[in-house]
Amino acid sequence: MGMAQKKRKTKTPEKSFLVCGDEPLLKAFCEHYSRADVNMYIWHNKKPEVSKRSNLVYSRSLARIPKNLIAIFELTNTSPAQKIKNLEQIEKHCAKESLIISSSVSSTVTAQSAHVRYPQRIIGFSAFPTLLENDLVELSRGPLTQNDALKAAGEIFFDYHKEVSLIDDRIGMVMPRILCCLINEAMFALQEEVASMGDIDTAMKLGTNYPQGPVEWGEQIGFDQVLAIMEALHADTGEDRYRPAPLLRKLAIGTDLSGRFLA
């Protein structure tokens, strides 16, 4: 088991991670997962606003990033096409032993595996805004993911004091799917004027003890992220129950509706 890991460690003199993908997730990941003993390379088309730390290194181009990385975190949820492009470039540049820990909320590890040459090192994880900071990370594997890759990914999260939960490889995973469906339902209720935003949030917090109201939670997550998951669930299952609320689409586009539904 530990063989693959040992090999990786001897090849890589210093511990380095690469992170790329959706900007809000990128920021949250850098804030929460940066560590003194790990170099975190950020590959993105523009420099994200993150707290300055010496071991956070930004680069617009992969060429300036070392090839031997312990792990690559791919955090794209909003565009499956962009995710595939990123994975293809990562494969061209990085050593084939580097783990690819890829957000698999809006596309499955299975679907991603079909586009890469070395799918044995791809592991899916539940990268979703507001959930990254919490105590548990969902992991999933593709048909070709090797056990030692999965174990190595589990160990990386363990180092961050995270519990992991291995679930079946499915769009939305567990928590993002439940959460996005709750927010989508709140959007339907809001557009039908069942209640104001404030009253919907108050009702869900006081009536069922939710940690946050679905409207405020949606704002923190970003409605484009919620829409991406709902669209992916809708496309994957063909079920009407996952169709995004028209209001969710508007908010995801960035229409400024602040004030319109205020209590």
Next chain:
Amino acid sequence: MANVIGVIGAGTMGSGIAQVAAVAGYGVILYDIEAAALNRSIMQIENNLTKAIEKNKLTIEEKETALAKIKTSVDFSQLKYCTTVIEAAAERLDIKQGIFQRLDDLLSHESIIATNTSSLSVTVLGAATRRPDRVIGMHFFNPAHIMKLVELIKGIETSQTTISRITSLTKEFGKTPVLASDTPGFIVNRIARPFYGEALRLLGEGVAGVDEIDRIVKKSGGFKMGPFELMDLIGIDINFSVSKSVYEQFFHEPRYRPHPIQRQMVDANLLGRKTGKGFYEY
């Protein structure tokens, strides 16, 4: 007889509402067709108030004062001088409509009739009276003496004055009112549906097991309880019947479709904590 609140139905919800009104300083007439139900209700209220004393939330004097404010009766006409009557009878339309018609005949013109329904239409109940503008939903959550939320439901004809009066009353009860339109499930019972529905689908599709889904929802989502623990607490039969009711009332909108696992559990009498076994064993 100013500020006397009538409560109809001495079950769990009616008792809780009577207690809340009495503790807030209102005179209460608690009505039920069965004297035995009224006796049980007073015992339940006494127990609740004793527990509140143990938790230093109430003094012995306050308990005695509150209890003295509650009058029980099996005589419907005793409700005559109530300014507001909160109906918490069995969740059946014919029963509630009958009560609303009798109240409409009995009460003064200004009095408000509120219903604690969780699933019936306030508009339909209002239409059973000649005062639909003074009919409103007042949906308390169980246990009513602890849960802070009250959903106020405006029927099509409910007036702004009625909404304002009941909003103030709810606040005087020490509760937090939210206002909802008269749509199936109102706010909470509607928006919470995916919490259970998606969890059941994830289980049915084999994405993860019961324990695993609950663990993820608590540790990744920060929820206090997982969906399966919560269904066991609520009662799988109750949760299933709310799911079916919302689904039927929305003319089979697929977002609210119940799951076969729910029916199977109910068929097997695995209803959760109350039967000792549901998704978990107790």
